[in-house]
Amino acid sequence: MGGVGKTNLLNEINNSLQGGDAYNMEFKYVIYLVVSKEPQFEKLQKEISERLGLQPPHSMKNDIFEFLKNKDFLLLLDDIWKAVDLPETLGIPLPHHQSQNWEDRGPRYKHKVIFTTKEDDVCAQMKADKKIKVECLDEEEAWHLFMQHANEEIISSNVVIKKLAREVMERCAGLPLALKVIGRAMSNKKTPEEWRHMLKLLIKVDIKTVTDIEESLFHNLKVSYDNLVSDTLRECFLCCAQWPEDERIPVYDLIEHWIALGLISDFGNIGEAFDEGYSIIAKLNETCLLELGFYFNSGDEYVKLHDVIRDMAQWIVSECGKEKNKWIVCGRGDDLRQFSEWEAGNWKETELISFKGTNFNKTLQKLLSDQNIVEKGQVSCASTSPRYPNLQSLFLEGYSKSVHMSRQFVVNVFPHMPSLTHLNLSGIPITGLSKEIRVLVNLRYINISNTKIQSLPSELKELKELKYFLFRCKYYRGRDVLKVDGLSTLSMLPKLQVLDLYGNTCLEAGDLRLLMERNRMKGISMLVESVEILRLLKHLPTWKIRLHSMQNMHTLQFCDLSYKHDEGLMELGITRCGFEELLINGGGSRV
Template sequence: MDLVSQCVPPLCSCMQSFVTGQDISYVFCTKEKIDDLKNTMEQLLAKRNDIKRVLEDPQNEGKLLGNEVQLWLRNVGEKGNKVEQLFEEYGKGNCVAGSCSINCFLRYKTGRNAFKLKEEITQLTTKQFEIKFIDIPPPRPVSESYKTVGKKISSNLDIASSYLADEAVGMIGIWGMGGVGKTALLKKIKQSLSGDANMGFDHVLFIEASKGIQVEELRKQIAERLNLESSYGKEGIFNDLKISNFVLLLDNIWEEVDLINLGIPHPYSNNNSTNRYKHKVIFTTRSEDVCAKMGAREKIIKVECLEPNEAWDLFKDNVNLDVIESNEKFKEIAWQVMEKCGGLPLALKVVGKAMSNKKSVEDWKFILNTIKNSGISKVQGVEESLLRILKFSYDYLPRNIQECFLYASILGWLRKDDLLELWMGLGLIGDFVNLQQAYGKARHIFKNLEESCLFYSSDDDYVRLNDVIYEMAVWIASNCGMNMNEWIVEKYDLFPNEIPSINADNWIFANRVIMSGKVELWPIWSHQCPDLLCLMIKKNSSFKNIPEGFFRQMPNLTYLDLQRTDIKELPKDIKHLVNLQYLNISGTKISSLPKELVYLKKLQYLICRDLKGLGKVEEDLMSRLQKLKVIDIFPSGWVDSEELKKLKKHNTIKGIGMRVVSKEVLQQLSCFPTTRLWLYNLDIISLSFDTLSCKSHGFFQQLNIESCPQLKELVMNGSRSHLNELDISNVEKLQNIIWTDLSPPEFFHVLKDLFISGCNLDNLAWVLHLPCLSFLHIEDCAKIETLFNIEAREIQQQEVSEHCLIFPTLEFLFITGLRKLVSISNFAWDFPRLASLTVLGCPNLKELPFKGATDNNQRMIDIQCERKWWESLEWDDATIPSHLQPFFVWVKEQNKGKRR
């Protein structure tokens, strides 16, 4: 029996209708239908790219695309998504040949959908239209119906009123992110000055500035508020206001405004004729920098997002309250939606209004699922009224800082140092003489973005941003929703129930692909990815092997980050990445670098940290890469002194991190700008800090000294270091740390982590005042009886000075294996930020150096210890233990503490 007679009867049965020749072709020509669809889609994408090039023409910058082309581009995106879904279903292998009616029906369904999609795409491809642009209108101010609630606005209103009442204050700045309620606060101020409560002002002038507005238009508004002819020039306005008490409320300025050119007497003018009059200016802006330029450096009000309870009140004011209160399920869903708005008042209002006409639980669940899966911007009516207003903050940034913002936002929750490395590798920092200058440029970018309220830095040096700002970043990265394939970002939990597979067909025109978590990538792409510039596959334990041919698909790749994947080697075809400038394979299972790396002539950054088995790098590999700027093979990798001599001739190295295995290598490295060094088993008696890095261009961040049997002294000299981490272990003869040029707090002004183990140091009092120390671990130092022996003079200074805090930033303290330790300190202190204390193997320690005032501090401090030791402790103040939370650890006496 042939295949047709096998398949057609069951197919007819499934369809319950007559099967035509076209239907038969869907079953037996499925692959051909898929191939036809792929070719047709590529033609459509080619046309889209032609249009995209027109859009990116600099002469069209600042213009808004006409509605017809916007609709066409949106339809292209929708068709692309449908094609991707169809390819994914087909790629799962369900449409195999066979007599099973299910297989026949699946092939029929796939073939039919491919045929219909091809026809629809052909219509889009052949559609003719004219590309038109219109000027982008300025963002509309938040409407009068914008209701503000909560303690914050009342507090800010009180602050503004106090400034208005203060005769010495003339300029007041109100700043914050877009949509946070600055305009609402300014209108509240205006309202508070109405009627008899006008505080003696003859004129209260509310002027809407907005981005790009001309001086003439502002003058016209001022003249109208003063009931003057709109043609009045600045002299006429000035003459009218100089003999009046006025307050100018200037809303939504984007740069410094020349008040004199507007005709406004400057509030801080020295003109004697105006001294007896009250002249005040209050303005709102999204930039803290504008506040400074306007002269409001000290009198600034920052408007923050709302706390959850206040956000809930505002959300209820804009959604249908009767619906919420009719059912607990509505309230539960509404609360979750409210949380997704990130406390941003504009988002709460817009999303609330969009939901206000929905009256069924199913509708509300649909909106919640849409928000969870795609973000609040996908709720109907939200995109235009929310994201486009927020985007003006982004539009005002310089081009390179816009890119910095997008990467920082889309990757999310990165440390500042990681972001610096990312921006450098992408070429967004620009040229720099040394890493110190690069860090300075990065700090400027951080400051610019924080001043624009697009993100903020937390105390732990991580960068964070509002959820709605994240959605705006994703929306901008997709060309404002018109091209979802420019940035492809796939993030998954580390341990999902099912490992998703990625259909890479939509990567053909991708510029940037970012993937993290556990995800299957294969089978390998069967097509070129010529537009791919940046590829990040991070923290993916499923990524174990890179098949041959992988890198041939991306000839223009410039940035490759594979860190913390399970790959064991780089394939030989990495030599095809001739445009690669940045390569990061840190934390992988790679144990050697392939000689094919020498073909990467444009490589500037080679980051291979934490490769446990790396060892010596192949001879001449580094020195043949003549554009290398940063080499980081710390802590296991190293090169010999001859290779360092060759690298020195390049004169391009800005930073190098590696293991040091000989005195000759250590001597050579003194001429390099080192970043991280691990001194292992060196035959040295004394070590001077200023010999570890090039004096003029160094940016030394991490030093490990291990198993140096003859080392007796460590000399801290030279200029202030940038050291973040210092690790000294198994240096049994080390007895002395000598300070020459600077004191410990000045020398280690950014040191965060300190680990000392197996040394003969008997006093570590120099550690006490390190201003940034967060983690301290002292282990197996046999001579120590008092860990921090403080002189009486310093104790008195501590008692009288609030600026001389002991351990001002210490969060984690580990004291383990100090057999002779009797006292941690001869002086009790507060530990203002301590979160965890571990004490193990210290049998003679009977007291902890906490002040009795600890009972005023509501923080609980975790204590990791042995129960027997805890019960033997003596307390001068019985209230202290109530703020210490012991967690008992049962360890054998010979066990050491475990380093973090």
């Protein structure tokens, strides 16, 4: 069952074998992977390659196999839902007892695999030598864990509170996740009255007899959610469930998401907004509702939700399971066929649709079409009645590069989304935005980064509520500046606050002057090719800048980059420039 501590045990094994300790166990390599319900094997192969220090080749799994077959290694696989063919899907050599005629292959190497699963059948299918059932904690173990996360000083100082604390602990039924989360929620409760109130909120769970253990657990874990000190913290936590299960959410992306949704709104510049975002993450981490981690290669921070916590968050969003269609969230590999069979009425209450890294192809076209008709990539929307009257957020990110998506495909559904406020089409191969975007009169945020769009329609200026416009692209060495028609339209948006053109795109000087006159900007990032543009940006809250082909400028000072050079600037890129001197004179604290 979820929350019993399987992942923690695997993490302990992994951490204990890092560095020299791995050699003490005669393992040359220790590899930790989270598999999840719908595995992304190419992504997992990439993680293995990075861990082994291999350069990504054309056939990753073959090179992984050749590299590991004569090495001693331990593979740790977390959260397996169905049997995994290790050589075929990941390029991992089988443990020798499963190999054929291993004695004919020369020296025998240590190939060991440890995995966690909720499904007993998976152990048999994976031909496990030994099965260990992770049980809930006994009473004394549970009390010890609970006290680690609650306030031991308060509990020990009051006999009544100690008795109530024991009862609260018993409600957790020995489940480590519940003990940790609820214990942390109780850490600031100082009176018997507060403990009695909390005890009334908790449902007594009998792990052996309750049929719907999960929902009972959600009721108990919700105590920690309810205990958060502000609505902002609660909303920010729920937003984490808008990513697929087991997803490692980059901290930068998460904070940017909160800003876009208006959960972080009272800030003078984008740097202040990110500072508040980091503070929110720290507070949520203290409650044990989310976990912090670091990517192996880059060292960048990410957050992750335990799958039970994520399910609980979605349960809260759905009004405790009463409105299950309120959010539709899918990741790569998720089965979307169930949605394609829905009737139009199923979508009336949907407020968010999020497909991140999903190969949705024809299924998504059916979802977004009015009559479930798909012909040659075009969508028919004949009905005049909006199919998604309450949809506020549409996130279609990381669309498969192998699937063509026409401009008309997305645009045809815009009239069916009159309440849409947030639109993310980043990373999908859409070639443009049609003039039909003007119907999205409530739109406050749009992200078309890393798309194939090369022109913006003049109708964009009709989006009077638009505050955030993101149109960044990755810089590719040798690539010229991306010239986009219609960028001047952006300077006509009356409420625009954040403009991100970082990468290969820039505004003209006249458009920058218009933005300066409005004096509403809180963050701007873009490519800079001239001293004139650089001087204008000094009067705007610059956020990220890439200086490109500025051969005639030989000295750069941080005070040249932002109107408040001691704050705000988070990233500086320099390509094809002739700088001889870079002066960091007391500024750039966030760079």
